[in-house]
Amino acid sequence: MNSLQLGKSTPYPNQYDPSLLFPIQRSVNRAKLSIQENAPLPFMGVDIWNAFELSWLNPKGKPQIALAEFQIPADSPNMIESKSFKLYLNSLNSAHFESEDAVRERLITDLSAVAGSKVITRINPTEEIAKQGMQEMGGVLLDRLDIEVDPGASADPSLLSVNESFSPVEQCLVSHLLKSNCPVTGQPDWASIQIRYQGRPILEEGLLRYLIGFRQLGEFHEHCVETIFCDIKQQCKPEKLSVYARYTRRGGLDINPFRTDHNAVWPDNTRHARQ
Missing domain, CATH: 3.30.1130.10 (GTP cyclohydrolase I, C-terminal domain/NADPH-dependent 7-cyano-7-deazaguanine reductase, N-terminal domain)
Incomplete structure (x- = not known):
């Protein structure tokens, strides 16, 4: 826990750096629930992350913005520590990409490597998300x-x-x-x-x-x-x-x-x- 960026004063990166991503083994917390490492899980599921501050540069250096959704499988070996995730996303701010698809593929590669399982990634224009509106949980x-x-x-x-x-x-x-x-x-x-x-x-x-x-x-x-x-x-x-x-x-x-x-x-x- 002492090696986490979380809770420390950290300068924000000015260049792309996937090494900022910090994994946390799920098995550590699951041991508190008497779930043994490598034993079958009593559940399946997903962690859905939403990023509201995704930005990068196009080939001409013009900033691009979008929202992103990430789905990390519950059976992945690792979670991703949240501040490290934030710092990583900010490291993309000054990186040039040929297209939105190139950004998405880079995100999938980097996040999947840290989580230990494929992370489904979607990049959504803000206007598309705005059309979805808001809705409270039913029940x-x-x-x-x-x-x-x-x-x-x-x-x-x-x-x-x-x-x-x-x-x-x-x-x-x-x-x-x-x-x-x-x-x-x-x-x-x-x-x-x-x-x-x-x-x-x-x-x-x-x-x-x-x-x-x-x-x-x-x-x-x-x-x-x-x-x-x-x-x-x-x-x-x-x-x-x-x-x-x-x-x-x-x-x-x-x-x-x-x-x-x-x-x-x-x-x-x-x-x-x-x-």
């Missing part, structure tokens, strides 16, 4: 519950339980109250979360208290979502489960992890109002 809103919360309480998995007297249901639950903290700088990371499951009804008050408990946790976005997935799976034992979080951007990047244990429809990449 039953947990935030409507009028509950008392201990502000210092942690995310205790024992808060998670089901109503054993009810038959299995298919349900989608949503909260906008998910917050965690950067494990290095302590800066807050805000998110909305959507939980789809099939199984006995999850008791909503306990689930909301559990999610609010992440406010004091210092962890990366991806690990927070995997922790939530594994805790719900262990405590509530749903037949099917999908967990999707959309985090607000920091440094021109947002990260949106999705994990599922079945062949679920993967979420679209539609921005929310807070993003």
